[in-house]
Amino acid sequence: MATATIDSPDTHDDHDEHHATSTGISNTKLAMWTFLGSECLLFGGLISTYLLYKTRRGPGPDNTAIPTDIFDIPFTSVSSFVLLMSSLTMVLALSALTRGDNAATRAWLLSTAMLGSVFIGGQVYEFTGFIREGVGFTHNPASSAFFTLTGFHGVHVSLGILMLMSLYVASKQGKLTPKHTETVEIVGLYWHFVDVVWIFIFTVIYLIPVD
Amino acid sequence: MAIIEEPLALTSGEAATAERPLGGLTRPQGGNGWRDWLSTVDHKKIGIMYGVSAMFFFVVGGIEALLIRWQLAAPEGQLLSAEVYNQVFTMHGVTMVFLFIMPLAAAFANYLIPLQIGARDVAFPRLNALSFWIWISGAIFLNSSWIVGGGGADCGWFCYSPNSGLAFSPSHGVDFYAIGLQIAGIASLLGAVNLIVTVLNMRAPGMSLFRMPILTWMLLVTQFLLLFALPVITVALFLLMFDRLFDAQFFNPATGGDPLLWQHLFWIFGHPEVYIIILPSFGIISEIIPTFSRKPIFGYSFMVFSGIAIGFMGWGVWAHHMFVSGIGPFSVAAFSLSTMFIAVPTGVKILNWLATMWGGKLLFSTPMLFAVGAVAMFTIGGLSGVTHALAPADTQQTDTYYIVAHFHYVIFGGGVLGLMGGLYFWWPKIFGHMLNETWGKVHFWIMLIGFNLTFGPMHVLGLQGMSRRIDTYSPGFGFELWNMVATIGAFIIALSVLVFFYNVWRSRRDAPNLPAPGPDPWDARSLEWMIPSPTPEHNFDEVPLVESEDEWWHRKYGYDENKRVVRIATIEEVAQDGSAEGVHLPAPSFWPLVLALGLPLIGYGLIFNLWLCVLGGALTGLALYSWALEPVDDPDADHGHDDHHDDDDGGDDDAAEPEAVTSGAEGGE
Amino acid sequence: MTDTVTETHLEHDEDHGAHEHPSDWVYIKIALILALFTGIEVLTYFESALPFFENNSVTIATLMFLMVVKFYLVATWFMHLRFDNPIFGRMFVAGLVLATAVYCIFLSAFEFWA
Numbered sequence: 001m002a003t004a005t006i007d008s009p010d011t012h013d014d015h016d017e018h019h020a021t022s023t024g025i026s027n028t029k030l031a032m033w034t035f036l037g038s039e040c041l042l043f044g045g046l047i048s049t050y051l052l053y054k055t056r057r058g059p060g061p062d063n064t065a066i067p068t069d070i071f072d073i074p075f076t077s078v079s080s081f082v083l084l085m086s087s088l089t090m091v092l093a094l095s096a097l098t099r100g101d102n103a104a105t106r107a108w109l110l111s112t113a114m115l116g117s118v119f120i121g122g123q124v125y126e127f128t129g130f131i132r133e134g135v136g137f138t139h140n141p142a143s144s145a146f147f148t149l150t151g152f153h154g155v156h157v158s159l160g161i162l163m164l165m166s167l168y169v170a171s172k173q174g175k176l177t178p179k180h181t182e183t184v185e186i187v188g189l190y191w192h193f194v195d196v197v198w199i200f201i202f203t204v205i206y207l208i209p210v211d
Numbered sequence: 212m213a214i215i216e217e218p219l220a221l222t223s224g225e226a227a228t229a230e231r232p233l234g235g236l237t238r239p240q241g242g243n244g245w246r247d248w249l250s251t252v253d254h255k256k257i258g259i260m261y262g263v264s265a266m267f268f269f270v271v272g273g274i275e276a277l278l279i280r281w282q283l284a285a286p287e288g289q290l291l292s293a294e295v296y297n298q299v300f301t302m303h304g305v306t307m308v309f310l311f312i313m314p315l316a317a318a319f320a321n322y323l324i325p326l327q328i329g330a331r332d333v334a335f336p337r338l339n340a341l342s343f344w345i346w347i348s349g350a351i352f353l354n355s356s357w358i359v360g361g362g363g364a365d366c367g368w369f370c371y372s373p374n375s376g377l378a379f380s381p382s383h384g385v386d387f388y389a390i391g392l393q394i395a396g397i398a399s400l401l402g403a404v405n406l407i408v409t410v411l412n413m414r415a416p417g418m419s420l421f422r423m424p425i426l427t428w429m430l431l432v433t434q435f436l437l438l439f440a441l442p443v444i445t446v447a448l449f450l451l452m453f454d455r456l457f458d459a460q461f462f463n464p465a466t467g468g469d470p471l472l473w474q475h476l477f478w479i480f481g482h483p484e485v486y487i488i489i490l491p492s493f494g495i496i497s498e499i500i501p502t503f504s505r506k507p508i509f510g511y512s513f514m515v516f517s518g519i520a521i522g523f524m525g526w527g528v529w530a531h532h533m534f535v536s537g538i539g540p541f542s543v544a545a546f547s548l549s550t551m552f553i554a555v556p557t558g559v560k561i562l563n564w565l566a567t568m569w570g571g572k573l574l575f576s577t578p579m580l581f582a583v584g585a586v587a588m589f590t591i592g593g594l595s596g597v598t599h600a601l602a603p604a605d606t607q608q609t610d611t612y613y614i615v616a617h618f619h620y621v622i623f624g625g626g627v628l629g630l631m632g633g634l635y636f637w638w639p640k641i642f643g644h645m646l647n648e649t650w651g652k653v654h655f656w657i658m659l660i661g662f663n664l665t666f667g668p669m670h671v672l673g674l675q676g677m678s679r680r681i682d683t684y685s686p687g688f689g690f691e692l693w694n695m696v697a698t699i700g701a702f703i704i705a706l707s708v709l710v711f712f713y714n715v716w717r718s719r720r721d722a723p724n725l726p727a728p729g730p731d732p733w734d735a736r737s738l739e740w741m742i743p744s745p746t747p748e749h750n751f752d753e754v755p756l757v758e759s760e761d762e763w764w765h766r767k768y769g770y771d772e773n774k775r776v777v778r779i780a781t782i783e784e785v786a787q788d789g790s791a792e793g794v795h796l797p798a799p800s801f802w803p804l805v806l807a808l809g810l811p812l813i814g815y816g817l818i819f820n821l822w823l824c825v826l827g828g829a830l831t832g833l834a835l836y837s838w839a840l841e842p843v844d845d846p847d848a849d850h851g852h853d854d855h856h857d858d859d860d861g862g863d864d865d866a867a868e869p870e871a872v873t874s875g876a877e878g879g880e
Numbered sequence: 881m882t883d884t885v886t887e888t889h890l891e892h893d894e895d896h897g898a899h900e901h902p903s904d905w906v907y908i909k910i911a912l913i914l915a916l917f918t919g920i921e922v923l924t925y926f927e928s929a930l931p932f933f934e935n936n937s938v939t940i941a942t943l944m945f946l947m948v949v950k951f952y953l954v955a956t957w958f959m960h961l962r963f964d965n966p967i968f969g970r971m972f973v974a975g976l977v978l979a980t981a982v983y984c985i986f987l988s989a990f991e992f993w994a
């Protein structure tokens with residue numbers, strides 16, 4: 001991209017792989033990435049289920065409406081944008097902690113959690129609107145699959161918010177120091193993953209037109 | 212996330228007490244008796260608990276099998292009603308797959324992976340304990356449906372829709388199936404993450420990936436299969452649960468749902484699951500055969516790559532379970548082809564085992580008998596498997612006893628016999644005494660005969676057209692003779708299992724009067740045999756420096772000037788004596804157990820009363836935060852990085868490879 | 881927590897290749913690119929805005945392309961795969977590729993693309 005002038009990444013490859021003792025990388029971070037690899041299969045299954053069912057209406061008369069009929073794209077665009085920007089505040093929190101700037105760390109952690117909450121709030125609003133308009137969880141395969149997929153994602157975001165708030169409290173108590181950079185980084189990995197899943201969902205579920 | 216563990220923080224054995232001011236909580240101190248087992252984070256004790264629980268469920272599943280065979284022994288059997296029969300065969304399958312073979316493989320994985328790679332423990336010891344407790348709580352939850360759920364699940368282990376729907380399965384059995392397997396699945400997923408990190412990160416110096424024993428390799432592939440297959444069944448089980456408990460519309464054709472969705476999701480998981488079952492056994496066989504052939508494994512890298520290939524190709528064959536489900540001619544043709552291809556890496560393995568034995572000085576001790584038996588029986592099952600890779604033949608065979616015969620030859624013949632061989636092989640390492648050889652051989656031969664009497668005739672029954680899953684049959688179809696033979700065979704298998712338990716009891720009784728087996732009773736090849744039997748709590752006195760594949764064997768044997776193998780050292784000279792003191796070990800914890808107790812509560816809550824979910828969720832949350840706040844108890848250690856974190860999310864401490872060598876005591880050499 | 885502990889720890893971090901991350905400004909630039917791409921994505925929804933988005937396949941191709949780029953940017957920059965040990969990325973990509981392959985075959989079996 002246009003930003004090729006960053007500090008050259010620290011490549012400690014000499015520590016890695018040539019030693020057979022271990023890979024030289026962190027257990028915890030490796031565990032998180034391994035777990036995220038597994039999560040791909042989880043969300044893949046939910047997304048595929050929705051794609052398969054997205055136009056399956058009920059036999060009628062009052063369960064024929066499906067989510068794609070009533071998507072509010074401008075609204076979802078805004079909440080998607082909010083979640084996307086929370087990834088920025090997340091990296092800024094990590095960056096602040098690396099510098100040892102605790103106040104900034106807390107501010108960015110809190111903004112990340114707030115942005116996440118706004119996203120969740122938007123989802124709750126969207127869900128209640130759907131239900132009001134006759135697209136409930138139990139109405140037809142399309143709506144069941146939609147609520148299951150977005151609900152799973154919402155639960156993931158909510159867990160992320162809980163983790164962020166825990167970090168915030170820890171920092172408030174003075175327990176979050178630069179030596180915990182990796183903890184914040186790992187929570188960040190989870191957070192960014194939830195974000196990229198939404199990047200996928202936003203495009204494939206919301207934006208790609210259904211004939 | 213919150214359940215991630217610190218890297219093996221090592222405390223000194225004597226002073227696990229010091230309370231960390233930052234944590235607020237203390238960690239329990241080992242102690243003895245039941246407390247020790249409930250709070251242990253030792254991979255060896257966890258492995259033993261997996262093994263014992265698995266054998267318990269082997270008996271449970273075995274009794275269910277005997278009920279099935281008793282019912283089918285003669286036409287118009289009256290022992291079980293059709294409803295109960297459905298529950299019994301369903302729970303037989305579920306129990307044997309999820310509560311016997313998988314945990315028994317997990318027992319070997321837990322006990323042996325750290326030993327074979329020269330590690331002190333797994334990467335995340337508390338997470339390891341959590342896996343076990345979650346699995347056992349899921350297992351108990353699943354079986355509690357007999358008592359509180361109005362009977363077991365009755366939809367077959369694959370639980371096809373619409374049989375799994377409320378219309379055809381109104382009791383709570385299927386709910387217990389869906390939630391119980393989810394709980395057990397969480398356990399396997401956490402275990403997979405843990406063991407993958409362990410294998411990649413915790414290897415002893417010099418233990419490169421291509422010096423690892425084949426067993427560790429096959430278990431690693433298995434963990435990757437679990438890692439990627441479990442989320443798929445999780446999705447399927449959630450959809451099923453939502454359908455049944457919350458009126459979602461996933462599998463009901465009347466409202467536009469598609470039962471094929473379940474079949475695909477189930478078998479995308481289900482076929483890798485087949486390899487999850489068989490690969491640990493392949494690994495065990497690959498350890499036993501070289502040891503008792505007095506030769507290195509033939510084609511090490513072929514063995515490794517064929518295992519990886521099986522694991523990989525296992526993802527592209529799932530629809531061969533669905534050839535008659537109406538998936539269309541193109542899908543049938545494609546999956547038929549891919550299924551035939553997967554026979555190739557499997558064949559490579561069988562040929563390599565034969566080549567390993569070729570020209571070897573064969574010693575038919577009990578483990579070797581089981582290993583060779585497993586190879587032979589698996590080959591039969593593999594060949595019948597290739598016959599239904601051909602879609603036209605499968606159309607004839609599907610849903611008949613021919614299929615039942617096939618998968619029992621593969622899973623029981625290939626899987627269970629191999630695992631049994633593993634029990635005999637590593638028993639001295641685990642318990643410090645051998646199992647009696649004579650009774651072991653009696654066990655083997657009775658089991659082999661009983662097995663073939665039970666499942667051999669099922670090929671004939673299937674080709675005669677006898678359906679699976681029918682609770683009885685009428686006289687006059689020619690099914691009588693072979694059904695009776697199969698039933699007699701099943702009871703012979705049961706007898707062999709009793710012989711095994713008798714052997715366990717008897718060998719333990721006789722052990723004090725027999726010479727101790729020493730570190731290496733079989734003159735074996737991998738690292739676990741260089742430490743005393745039973746394994747000391749700290750595993751290795753001194754972490755070995757690995758210089759070759761089959762490291763332990765190369766420490767005992769070398770080559771003379773004529774390239775002939777000569778002994779260069781006795782076992783006593785090169786083995787470690789287990790005398791290390793003050794080795795830092797991870798401290799025990801009760802929170803994994805507490806956390807695991809919350810999950811079945813959530814499960815009961817989903818079925819009966821949502822308030823229970825709140826209670827279960829609260830318990831889980833409490834345990835998670837306590838876990839994160841629990842101190843890492845090594846006040847003496849001053850490595851800098853293991854000064855523990857106490858942030859609340861439980862995500863954890865810094866990088867840090869484990870301190871590889873912490874012992875001050877002398878090791879072997 | 882004493883300073884000494886912190887210092888020891890930082891040293892240790894460096895020992896273990898704890899990658900230097902880019903500056904905040906770089907992150908902000910990435911975020912701006914992401915925002916821009918999201919804007920283009922949303923634009924396709926208002927089909928009349930640009931004439932060629934009236935063509936469905938062009939719209940889908942554009943959307944998929946932008947999605948992949950956004951995904952890639954977040955994974956490589958925000959999740960640091962660019963700077964980290966490749967093993968992390970391999971773990972993730974293994975899951976991602978497997979999921980894509982398996983579920984594409986799965987959807988093909990339902991003749992989803994037809």
